[in-house]
Amino acid sequence: xxxxxxxxxxxxxxxxxxxxxxxxxxxxxxxxxxxxxxxxxxxxxxxxxxxxxxxxxxxxxxxxxxxxxxxxxxxxxxxxxxxxxxxxxxxxxxxxxxxxxxxxxxxxxxxxxxxxxxxxxxxxxxxxxxxxxxxxxxxxxxxxxxxxxxxxxxxxxxxxxxxxxxxxxxxxxxxxxxxxxxxxxxxxxxxxxxxxxxxxxxxxxxxxxxxxxxxxxxxxxxxxxxxxxxxxxxxxxxxxxxxxxxxxxxxxxxxxxxxxxxxxxxxxxxxxxxxxxxxxxxxxxxxxxxxxxxxxxxxxxxxxxxxxxxxxxxxxxxxxxxxxxxxxxxxxxxxxxxxxxxxxxxxxxxxxxxxxxxxxxxxxxxxxxxxxxxxxxxx
Amino acid sequence: xxxxxxxxxxxxxxxxxxxxxxxxxxxxxxxxxxxxxxxxxxxxxxxxxxxxxxxxxxxxxxxxxxxxxxxxxxxxxxxxxxxxxxxxxxxxxxxxxxxxxxxxxxxxxxxxxxxxxxxxxxxxxxxxxxxxxxxxxxxxxxxxxxxxxxxxxxxxxxxxxxxxxxxxxxxxxxxxxxxxxxxxxxxxxxxxxxxxxxxxxxxxxxxxxxxxxxxxxxxxxxxxxxxxxxxxxxxxxxxxxxxxxxxxxxxxxxxxxxxxxxxxxxxxxxxxxxxxxxxxxxxxxxxxxxxxxxxxxxxxxxxxxxxxxxxxxxxxxxxxxxxxxxxxxxxxxxxxxxxxxxxxxxxxxxxxxxxxxxxxxxxxxxxxxxxxxxxxxxx
Numbered sequence: 001x002x003x004x005x006x007x008x009x010x011x012x013x014x015x016x017x018x019x020x021x022x023x024x025x026x027x028x029x030x031x032x033x034x035x036x037x038x039x040x041x042x043x044x045x046x047x048x049x050x051x052x053x054x055x056x057x058x059x060x061x062x063x064x065x066x067x068x069x070x071x072x073x074x075x076x077x078x079x080x081x082x083x084x085x086x087x088x089x090x091x092x093x094x095x096x097x098x099x100x101x102x103x104x105x106x107x108x109x110x111x112x113x114x115x116x117x118x119x120x121x122x123x124x125x126x127x128x129x130x131x132x133x134x135x136x137x138x139x140x141x142x143x144x145x146x147x148x149x150x151x152x153x154x155x156x157x158x159x160x161x162x163x164x165x166x167x168x169x170x171x172x173x174x175x176x177x178x179x180x181x182x183x184x185x186x187x188x189x190x191x192x193x194x195x196x197x198x199x200x201x202x203x204x205x206x207x208x209x210x211x212x213x214x215x216x217x218x219x220x221x222x223x224x225x226x227x228x229x230x231x232x233x234x235x236x237x238x239x240x241x242x243x244x245x246x247x248x249x250x251x252x253x254x255x256x257x258x259x260x261x262x263x264x265x266x267x268x269x270x271x272x273x274x275x276x277x278x279x280x281x282x283x284x285x286x287x288x289x290x291x292x293x294x295x296x297x298x299x300x301x302x303x304x305x306x307x308x309x310x311x312x313x314x315x316x317x318x319x320x321x322x323x324x325x326x327x328x329x330x331x332x333x334x335x336x337x338x339x340x341x342x343x344x345x346x347x348x349x350x351x352x353x354x355x356x357x358x359x360x361x362x363x364x365x366x367x368x369x370x371x372x373x374x375x376x377x378x379x
Numbered sequence: 380x381x382x383x384x385x386x387x388x389x390x391x392x393x394x395x396x397x398x399x400x401x402x403x404x405x406x407x408x409x410x411x412x413x414x415x416x417x418x419x420x421x422x423x424x425x426x427x428x429x430x431x432x433x434x435x436x437x438x439x440x441x442x443x444x445x446x447x448x449x450x451x452x453x454x455x456x457x458x459x460x461x462x463x464x465x466x467x468x469x470x471x472x473x474x475x476x477x478x479x480x481x482x483x484x485x486x487x488x489x490x491x492x493x494x495x496x497x498x499x500x501x502x503x504x505x506x507x508x509x510x511x512x513x514x515x516x517x518x519x520x521x522x523x524x525x526x527x528x529x530x531x532x533x534x535x536x537x538x539x540x541x542x543x544x545x546x547x548x549x550x551x552x553x554x555x556x557x558x559x560x561x562x563x564x565x566x567x568x569x570x571x572x573x574x575x576x577x578x579x580x581x582x583x584x585x586x587x588x589x590x591x592x593x594x595x596x597x598x599x600x601x602x603x604x605x606x607x608x609x610x611x612x613x614x615x616x617x618x619x620x621x622x623x624x625x626x627x628x629x630x631x632x633x634x635x636x637x638x639x640x641x642x643x644x645x646x647x648x649x650x651x652x653x654x655x656x657x658x659x660x661x662x663x664x665x666x667x668x669x670x671x672x673x674x675x676x677x678x679x680x681x682x683x684x685x686x687x688x689x690x691x692x693x694x695x696x697x698x699x700x701x702x703x704x705x706x707x708x709x710x711x712x713x714x715x716x717x718x719x720x721x722x723x724x725x726x727x728x729x730x731x732x733x734x735x736x737x738x739x740x741x742x743x744x745x746x747x748x749x750x751x752x753x754x755x756x757x758x
Contacts, residue, residue, distance in 0.1 A: 101480065112551045115717070140519070143546060143557045167522060172491045178522045179558060338494070 027051060028243055032162060032250040034182060041162065041186040041246050045235045048150060048189035049077035054084055056185040057146055059119025064089040065107055065134035066125040070152050073195055078125045078150055081187070088114055092130060096287075099129045099169050101177065107137040111145075121146030121184070127153035127200075128160035128287075132178070135166030139181035149183045152192040154204025155288055158211075158245035161186045163253040163266075174274060188246075190238045202320035203288025205230070206269075208241055209315055210295060211248040214268045217357030219244050224311070227318050265359040268351040269295030272325065275336045279328050292321035293377075301365065301373045302352035311356060324377050333374050334367065406430060407622055411541060411629040413561060420541065420565040420625050424614045427568035428456035432527055433463055435564040438498025443468040444486055444513035445504040449531050452574055457504045457529055460566070467493055471509060475666075478508045478548050480556065486516040490524075500525030500563070506532035506579075507539035507666075511557070514545030518560035528562045531571040533583025534667055537590075537624035540565045542632040542645075553653060567625075569617045581699040582667025584609070585648075587620055588694055589674060590627040593647045596736030598623050603690070606697050644738040647730040648674030651704065654715045658707050671700035672756075680744065680752045681731035690735065703756050712753050713746065 027044030042051060062085045064078055071091045079087055090110045092103055111120060122145060124134035131149055138147035151161040167178020193201065205227075212220030222244075223230070229237035249266065256263035272294030276285055296316065299309045313323045337348060348370070349363045406423035421430060441464045443457055450470040458466050469489045471482055490499060501524060503513035510528055517526035530540040546557020572580065584606075591599030601623075602609070608616035628645065635642035651673030655664055675695065678688045692702045716727060727749070728742045 101484070105480070108549065108556060109551075112549060112555065136519075140515075140546075140556045140558055142555060143544065143559055165522065167519075170487065170491060172488075176491065176521060177487060177519045179519055180522055 028239065030243065030247055030250065032182075033254045034164075037164075037182040039183055039185055041188065041250070043188040043190070043239055043243050043246070045190045045239065047187060048074060048192065049080040051081055051187055052083075053081040053123070053148055053150075053185065053187060056148060057082075057085065057121045059117075059121065059146070060086050061114060061116050061120040062087045062123060063107070063111060063114065063116065063120065064123045064125050065092065065130055065137070066090070067092045067094040067127075067130055069094045070126040070130070074125060074150075074152060074192060077189075078123065081150075082123070092133065094129075096129055096169075099133055101168050101170075104133050104137050104168055107134060108141055111137070111141050116141070116145070118142045118145055121148060123148045123150060125150045125152065126156070127151065128156040131156055131160050132166050132175070133168055135164075135181050135183070136168055136178050139166055139179035144181070147181060147183045149186040151186065151188060153196055154193055154201050154242075155207060156204075157188045157190075157193075157242050158204060159207040159249065161188070162246050162249045163263075174277065188242060190233075190235060190242065193233060193238065198320065199286065201231070201233075203286040203292075205319040206288035206292040206295070206316070206321055208245050209312075209319060210266075210268055210291065211245050213295065213299075213312060213353065213356060214265050214351070214359035215248050215252065215357060216244070217355070219248065220311075220315070220356050224315055227315065231319070261361075264349070264361045265351050268353070268359055269293075269298050271337060271348075271350055272297040275333055276325050276328070278336050279332055280326065285322075285326070289322050290325075292316045292319070293323060293325045296323050297325065297373050297377050298351060299353055300377060301350060301369060302354075304353050304355070308353075308356050325374075330371055330374050334370070337370075407618065409622065409626055409629065411561075412633045413543075416543075416561040418562055418564055420567065420629070422567040422569070422618055422622050422625070424569045424618065426566060427453060427529060427571065428459040430460055430566055431462075432460040432502070432529075432564065432566060435527060436461075436464060436500045436525055438496075438500065438525070439465050440493060440495050440499040441466045441502060442486070442490060442493065442495065442499065443502045443504050444471065444509055444516070445469070446471045446473040446506075446509055448473045449505040449509070453504060453529075453531060453571060457502065460529075461502070471512065473508075475508055475548075478512055480547050480549075483512050483516050483547055486513060487520055490516070490520050495520070495524070497521050497524055500527060502527045502529060504529045504531065505535070506530065507535040510535055510539050511545050511554070512547055514543075514560050514562070515547055515557050518545055518558040523560070526560060526562045528565040530565065530567060532575055533572055533580050533621075534586060535583075536567045536569075536572075536621050537583060538586040538628065540567070541625050541628045542642075553656065567621060569612075569614060569621065572612060572617065577699065578665065580610070580612075582665040582671075584698040585667035585671040585674070585695070585700055587624050588691075588698060589645075589647055589670065590624050592674065592678075592691060592732065592735060593644050593730070593738035594627050594631065594736060595623070596734070598627070599690075599694070599735050603694060606694065610698070640740075643728070643740045644730050647732070647738055648672075648677050650716060650727075650729055651676040654712055655704050655707070657715050658711055659705065664701075664705070668701050669704075671695045671698070672702060672704045675702050676704065676752050676756050677730060678732055679756060680729060680748060681733075683732050683734070687732075687735050704753075709750055709753050713749070716749075 027042050027047050029040050029042050031040050068091045122134050122138040124131040149161040151157045164180045164182040166181050167175040170176040230241050269291045273290035276290040299312050316323050350365050352362050406421050406426050408419050408421050410419050447470045501513050501517035503510040528540040530536045543559045543561040545560050546554040549555040609620050648670045652669035655669040678691050695702050729744050731741050
């Protein structure tokens with residue numbers, strides 16, 4: 001374990017060294033191993049506009065799906081990465097409240113108006129909402145066309161661009177409609193984080209911390225030491241944190257593409273988090289903020305040692321994230337959680353920690369234990 | 380026979396008088412081989428209500444999706460095949476014009492109102508429209524839940540229930556939105572064809588003839604000899620024709636689940652057929668009727684011997700189907716076909732026949748040859 005940690009620290013040091021020596025833009029690539037649906041994740045600072053996305057596209061027609069915040073900043077660079085292709089674009093309204101089937105139909109209508117056929121590729125340029133809607137549209141237009149992800153928020157880079165989950169919300173629940181649909185490539189340009197506001201950035205850190213908490217105690221420890229550099233958006237620290245997050249998620253997803261079993265551990269903090277989002281009506285708390293408070297609740301429910309709960313709480317607080325949920329009635333919590341997608345046969349399932357870096361899925365949590373955590377962790 | 384009949388009465392306490400005159404129900408099963416997505420097709424006369432569909436369902440919640448024509452006839456029998464499960468149902472408005480995203484949302488809303496989780500199963504009871512909408516809803520509700528097909532029209536039994544294509548129409552085109560989603564089981568009860576009107580029955584025969592035309596000259600010859608018995612709905616002839624059609628389609632689909640190559644031969648007659656449907660506004664001609672005329676056009680375009688074109692034309696006519704398209708302007712044909720899903724890189728692709736039972740896909744058809752066929756085969 002110690003050796004592994006040392007090797008990772010050496011890798012990180014080597015990356016810094018490389019940057020000092022090498023002024024040209026370099027990219028690091030990892031592969032999500034899903035058999036014939038495997039795809040590469042390319043990560044680098046300044047890669048958007050330089051990297052040739054066309055090599056992953058069979059046809060010539062492309063539709064860039066972005067939003068009215070990200071488009072003005074990065075659409076030109078994205079088009080440079082698609083030079084030689086016939087590129088059109090569409091800007092969706094920005095915000096989770098627009099993650100609806102109506103918004104998805106804007107994309108479908110645009111594809112029809114382009115006369116797009118099965119060889120079209122849809123490129124999602126933006127955060128998780130853009131990626132989720134565009135991915136679902138790509139999955140179902142003519143039963144599936146090309147799909148490329150260019151995530152521009154930390155959350156999308158470390159979470160929603162890896163694993164193939166796409167979808168939209170219904171009025172009655174989040175992500176109730178969607179598809180498992182793998183992209184052809186994910187291009188992550190850490191430079192796009194320079195325009196991300198600090199609250200959104202912190203929300204993305206919630207998922208980064210989550211990977212350490214559920215599967216990699218060394219990465220958790222690395223974050224305890226290096227989170228300041230990540231928050232300062234130091235390029236090498238960022239690239240390492242993003243790459244390691246993607247690797248860890250990719251490993252879990254590769255084991256269980258369609259979320260039949262182990263992949264469920266990625267939902268650590270999410271059962272509580274989704275309840276917070278739903279009870280707040282989506283938008284009041286960011287997803288990452290809700291997950292952050294949810295992780296502290298789930299760790300408490302796990303019966304983890306107070307020392308380890310405190311380590312988690314401290315790292316979450318350092319990331320600028322809430323460590324407790326907003327005040328909500330206990331019965332509302334329980335009502336909402338019974339509708340969560342993670343429920344199987346009406347039994348509530350929770351991701352619990354044996355220790356930092358070691359998660360499990362439990363369906364034997366009692367309602368009393370749940371009540372106790374809900375009532376004990378209110379702000 | 381008497382003993383067997385008595386045993387059936389004991390086994391099925393809910394038996395109604397009709398069953399007293401039934402012969403023993405036997406079912407034949409074939410498997411669509413798609414690796415981990417393989418599934419059985421169970422075929423028999425009177426199997427609905429007798430066969431236990433529950434053995435293919437992991438959870439307990441079930442939603443039967445039917446329409447207001449089929450529901451009154453077969454919903455009770457379908458529920459008997461689901462005994463022991465918690466079964467709800469929804470009846471969609473009948474007709475291709477209702478194959479829309481709005482109708483699909485009726486199913487999604489129903490699932491939400493049931494509090495359905497990932498272990499719910501959706502059972503499509505009806506024709507191709509019900510199967511396509513219900514299958515798409517099942518594919519995307521919570522990113523995919525259980526799906527069973529109980530097709531009650533000949534077309535759905537031999538075509539749309541095999542192969543995993545689901546979807547709905549947009550105003551701008553047929554099946555423009557959908558998913559490849561395999562069912563867990565298909566249950567075909569030939570008894571349901573007793574209530575199918577003869578025009579719909581003939582429309583289904585178009586696809587049966589198609590399988591012979593594209594991959595099995597022996598089956599084509601069998602149809603030339605036995606079509607009268609099939610049309611008379613002789614049980615043994617029907618079961619053979621349906622089973623052989625499903626086998627042939629299953630073989631083609633198993634080779635090419637996501638329609639990258641060989642599966643395209645299943646579109647024989649469909650490029651012309653879809654154009655007829657689109658130019659007529661859907662509904663004026665039935666899908667099978669349009670495909671029938673389309674097959675004669677495609678055979679003519681193939682440069683097939685006049686003798687073989689005539690054999691195809693004669694069999695189609697014997698099935699009570701049109702052998703020529705309605706009068707439509709040539710430029711309208713060409714406009715509409717350029718938007719057909721089968722177009723790759725703006726090159727028109729056609730399924731052509733070298734001979735009866737031997738199809739190929741060509742992308743070298745000239746516009747002149749196409750014009751000539753369109754103008755030569757008008758009614």
